[in-house]
Amino acid sequence: MASIIQNFVDMANYFADAAFAFPSSILLLAMGAALIIFSSLVLAYLTAGAVLDLFIPETASRRPQQRG
Template sequence: MASIIQNVLDMIGYFTDVAFAFPTSILLLTVGFLLVVLPSLVFGYLAAGGIVDYIVPDSVGRPPAHQR
């Protein structure tokens, strides 16, 4: 477990070094981060909605249907 934490800390250091190497590097890292994180959040939201829709019955919150 300690090696995972050390690897994450090293990764942060490497990304910081790359970000400050050139003026455009920060912009490129930010765009790459957004291209990964935003679709992941949208997919997670849709997947959670699908799971909730599958688990919760359709009749929750609706009055019973009238019988004729």
């Protein structure tokens, strides 16, 4: 378990070193993180919708038919 924590610490140090290597590196790193976060949120939204669709019946959102 300690090696996993050490790997995360090392990863943070590597990203920090890469971010400050060139002036544009911070911008590129931030844009990459934003793209990953955005795509993960879209996937989570679509997955939640699919799971809810399994459990909510089709007639839950329909109004009863009116006669006449």
